[in-house]
Amino acid sequence: xxxxxxxxxxxxxxxxxxxxxxxxxxxxxxxxxxxxxxxxxxxxxxxxxxxxxxxxxxxxxxxxxxxxxxxxxxxxxxxxxxxxxxxxx
Amino acid sequence: xxxxxxxxxxxxxxxxxxxxxxxxxxxxxxxxxxxxxxxxxxxxxxxxxxxxxxxxxxxxxxxxxxxxxxxxxxxxxxxxxxxxxxxxxxxxxxxxxxxxxxxxxxxxxxxxxxxxxxxxxxxxxxxxxxxxxxxxxxx
Numbered sequence: 001x002x003x004x005x006x007x008x009x010x011x012x013x014x015x016x017x018x019x020x021x022x023x024x025x026x027x028x029x030x031x032x033x034x035x036x037x038x039x040x041x042x043x044x045x046x047x048x049x050x051x052x053x054x055x056x057x058x059x060x061x062x063x064x065x066x067x068x069x070x071x072x073x074x075x076x077x078x079x080x081x082x083x084x085x086x087x088x089x
Numbered sequence: 090x091x092x093x094x095x096x097x098x099x100x101x102x103x104x105x106x107x108x109x110x111x112x113x114x115x116x117x118x119x120x121x122x123x124x125x126x127x128x129x130x131x132x133x134x135x136x137x138x139x140x141x142x143x144x145x146x147x148x149x150x151x152x153x154x155x156x157x158x159x160x161x162x163x164x165x166x167x168x169x170x171x172x173x174x175x176x177x178x179x180x181x182x183x184x185x186x187x188x189x190x191x192x193x194x195x196x197x198x199x200x201x202x203x204x205x206x207x208x209x210x211x212x213x214x215x216x217x218x219x220x221x222x223x224x225x226x227x228x
Contacts, residue, residue, distance in 0.1 A: 026170055029166065030163045030166045030167060030170070031163070033162050033163065033166050034158075034159040034160065034162045034163035034166070035159065036162075037146075037147060037150040037151070037158045037159055037161070037162035038155040038156065038158050038159035038162075039155070040147065040150065040151050040158070041150060041151050041152070041153055041154065041155045041158040042155050044151040044152070045155075051151060052092055052093060054151065055093055055144075055147050055148055055151055056091070056092070056093050056096055058147050058151075059093065059096070059143060059144050059147055060096070060202050060206050062143055062147065063140055063143060063198070063199060063202055064199050064202055064203060066139075066143075066166075066169075066199070067196065067199045069170060070173060070192075070195055070196065073170070073173060073174055073177060074192055077174065077177050077178055077181055078181070078188075081178065081181045081182065082181050082188065
């Protein structure tokens with residue numbers, strides 16, 4: 001028996017795979033922030049008087065580092081729930 | 090150097106001002122800007138909450154042993170990430186919230202940080218073109 005794969009089904013399947021791949025982008029900032037926080041804790045242990053400067057610099061860096069994770073999340077959610085490719089059929 | 094509280098206040102105040110400018114611009118760009126404005130406010134509010142939560146997390150993490158600080162920060166990051174995912178999902182599903190406004194609201198705070206702290210420093214641009222070999226310190 002022959003099973004036909006429609007164009008829409010193929011696009012949806014590929015979009016699901018794409019969304020999964022896009023979510024990998026969310027892991028990187030987590031690892032990076034954790035690493036930075038570990039090093040920050042070491043730095044504060046060595047120089048407790050400069051805690052304010054260390055946390056401030058780390059805060060700004062960590063906030064910017066999160067951006068790439070949000071981009072990946074946006075791509076994944078748009079592919080899953082507001083897929084623009086299906087409308088092109 | 091400014092304290093953490095001062096930095097937070099400055100960034101949040103700048104975000105509110107930029108948001109007001111974007112809201113004013115949206116009246117000229119869209120016919121019905123209500124959904125866009127709602128999305129922008131929604132995204133900005135969540136990004137401010139995430140920023141404050143990040144500051145609290147880092148303030149607590151630096152008093153921990155390094156290994157514990159690392160795992161604590163990663164767990165807190167994923168909690169914030171899930172909150173962002175819920176916000177984006179709601180703005181995609183709800184017809185009365187524009188998803189582009191939400192994305193802009195989430196990203197504006199990062200742009201403000203980049204412009205005010207990195208690109209506001211003249212040495213940042215000088216260092217791009219300065220060659221390491223030209224430095225007189227001999228390092």
